[in-house]
Amino acid sequence: MNKKTVLSIDDDENLQIVITQYLEADGYKIVTAGDSASALEKADQHLDVILLDLVLPDGEGLTLIPQFRSKTSAGIIVVSGKSDTTEKIVCLEMGADDYITKPFEMRELSARIKAVLRRKEPSNDSPAAPKESEDTAEKIAFEGQWILDRNQYQLYNKDSSSAELTTGEFKLLEALLLSPNKALSRERLFTLTRDGEYDVYDRAIDIQIARLRKKIGDDTKSPTLIKTVRGVGYMFTGKID
Amino acid sequence: MNKKTVLSIDDDENLQIVITQYLEADGYKIVTAGDSASALEKADQHLDVILLDLVLPDGEGLTLIPQFRSKTSAGIIVVSGKSDTTEKIVCLEMGADDYITKPFEMRELSARIKAVLRRKEPSNDSPAAPKESEDTAEKIAFEGQWILDRNQYQLYNKDSSSAELTTGEFKLLEALLLSPNKALSRERLFTLTRDGEYDVYDRAIDIQIARLRKKIGDDTKSPTLIKTVRGVGYMFTGKID
DNA sequence: CACGCTTGTTACAAAAATGAAACAAAGTTT
DNA sequence: AAACTTTGTTTCATTTTTGTAACAAGCGTG
Known part of the structure; x- marks a missing residue:
């Protein structure tokens, strides 16, 4: 599709x-x-x-x-x-x-x-496209536990400890959080977070997701935050506060 | 002006x-x-x-x-x-x-x-414009019981439990739901949901329909949701909400 | 009713997709 | 330049999905 x-x-x-x-x-x-x-x-x-x-x-x-x-x-x-x-x-x-x-x-x-x-299909970054208020929020809180600080390019736990995400990991999580409960294809995630050409056989997004999951303690087998949509991509399923 | x-x-x-x-x-x-x-x-x-x-x-x-x-x-x-x-x-x-x-x-x-x-600026009287809302709707509800969530690639019951469709099953159901009460040939369903070449002797769509029916509790002998049109293909006959 | 065709069912096989780990390569910092 | 960090590549393992084949059941026609 x-x-x-x-x-x-x-x-x-x-x-x-x-x-x-x-x-x-x-x-x-x-x-x-x-x-x-x-x-x-x-x-x-x-x-x-x-x-x-x-x-x-x-x-x-x-x-x-x-x-x-x-x-x-x-x-x-x-x-x-x-x-x-x-x-x-x-x-x-x-x-x-x-x-x-x-x-x-x-x-x-x-x-x-x-x-x-x-x-x-006007580009998603077309200046004519209205942005949801969420897109400009400085912080996104989720699961009553985490705060993504978009100014600092970092994720913090409620005790203020940093998850120590790399910029790549931050961008990936940000992209997922901006479209909660919507499956985003690997290509879309690639386009949203990086420059360059996407190769359909590329596994880089998968690897990055794995590294991100590890840092936020999400269990692959029973994920609460990032769910794999098989054949499609990944989706944020946690609760935005 | x-x-x-x-x-x-x-x-x-x-x-x-x-x-x-x-x-x-x-x-x-x-x-x-x-x-x-x-x-x-x-x-x-x-x-x-x-x-x-x-x-x-x-x-x-x-x-x-x-x-x-x-x-x-x-x-x-x-x-x-x-x-x-x-x-x-x-x-x-x-x-x-x-x-x-x-x-x-x-x-x-x-x-x-x-x-x-x-x-x-597409013309306001473009005939292509109608049906867009239906084709782009994020959710399709049917039979007062089910909700197909096209962002999540999943089907949910009214109690929010997932039918746990595979992506292939989801796409097949989606194709049927987008043309309710219209018999779709196996070839058409194949083309709508998959890549590759269709072989007229292929039974794959039949198998997938059977698996889908099982998951949504449709009885083959007296189907309420997906009806077989013998010699043609399959048709969604449930009630879109 | 008999027969041939079409579709349904089931169990196992095959293919596809994704996760994990280790090492390599590239980029950044000191 | 060396050390460190980040990201990529590769291989294998695991899980999931789909396909195959054989038989059963249902349907339509003569």
């Missing part, structure tokens, strides 16, 4: 294979269609981006744009074999979000998909 | 004049800047779109992207003198929303501005 879904509509099966492999490696879920009819069928499922080749065997590529537009909020990127301004404009005016000309590099397609998705 | 505001940043005064005249006739309010410093000054006002030429006299065009990105939610369209894929990708990844190469037709620029604005 967490992967973005891309519908790629093209009768060129070789290109479909290339696109599928590349974007799957990029973390997307790919659905393919070779003509308009099956494309419309597949548009019934939840889609995030539609890659639409204009030249389809049943000649209806262009007419698909308004159909998709009225059917789904997915971003529509037109894939065309020619760099024709009129065609670009017509597509954009009919509702497409972007236009890319074959032959293109997969990196460019990937970047354009990301840009379209970014506008579709 | 309702005119969108476009900031055009370019040291080419002739082009600025052409852009200004064309876009003003198109109904926009144009603000111009010839270098980075004055561009940043003018970014303090409300902007809807920023047209950013990369080659500015003080050589800081590219670095303006993240600055604008963190400062405003305006759409950023990069205007470049060369069609270089690496440059395109770098700009898109740094936060630009689109990229257009000189020389361009004003019609194309206008259409790209409109496309960016369209994504920035």
Whole structure:
């Protein structure tokens, strides 16, 4: 459920294979269609981006744009074999979000998909996004025992003793506490607490969670504070005071 | 009063004049800047779109992207003198929303501005908007007894006891609940809940349904929650609260 | 009713996911 | 530069989840 879904509509099966492999490696879920009819069928499922080749065997590529537009909020990127301004404009005016000309590099397609998705779903750190009051609190108390001091980047017990968290551990706990009782994926935790690119096989967040649990005395087998949501990530289940 | 505001940043005064005249006739309010410093000054006002030429006299065009990105939610369209894929990708990844190469037709620029604005502010009459609340609801209650908590990836009884669903079981139930009283094929359920290829002889969904039924106490012979549609798949028939 | 197909059940196997520990590497401080 | 701290990597162990296979039960049709 967490992967973005891309519908790629093209009768060129070789290109479909290339696109599928590349974007799957990029973390997307790919659905393919070779003509308009099956494309419309597949548009019934939840889609995030539609890659639409204009030249389809049943000649209806262009007419698909308004159909998709009225059917789904997915971003529509037109894939065309020619760099024709009129065609670009017509597509954009009919509702497409972007236009890319074959032959293109997969990196460019990937970047354009990301840009379209970014506008579709405003970044969580968008200045337009209202922050909950909790997000600006200097301290977060939980379980009647702990206080996370966000100015000091540290966690204290009720007797004022420091848990001696590293900055990384602090940030991880902070991220969990800001979304209590909500499972956060490893990728999300990574993005919230660090810079750089996330690798789906990375175990670093797991290790960090283990180290954090050890410092706050949470038992893995019957956790009261940080629960593992298997196949998803981690969730704070303690009681915010 | 309702005119969108476009900031055009370019040291080419002739082009600025052409852009200004064309876009003003198109109904926009144009603000111009010839270098980075004055561009940043003018970014303090409300902007809807920023047209950013990369080659500015003080050589800081590219670095303006993240600055604008963190400062405003305006759409950023990069205007470049060369069609270089690496440059395109770098700009898109740094936060630009689109990229257009000189020389361009004003019609194309206008259409790209409109496309960016369209994504920035989804139309109020967009048919995609309905059903969103349902699809994004954090909890789904049904049969006056159960609550599916989509943040926690878990199902709870009214006494708050967990059904202890696996993530796979949770996703399957979620998919059924999001389309109540609609028979979903095994293939559809597979596609909605998992990655990978579906094999028509696969029995995995059947097994998972059986396990789910067991956990929620649904009797196969007279089901109240999940009904088998023979030859089709499965359907949620319980009452959504 | 008989038959073939579809779905349900169950026990064990296989795969997947996560925890733990030890050492390495990278970063920071003195 | 050395010492210390933090984080990463790797390997193995453990737990959980899912799959497989075989048989049973149910359903639909001739």
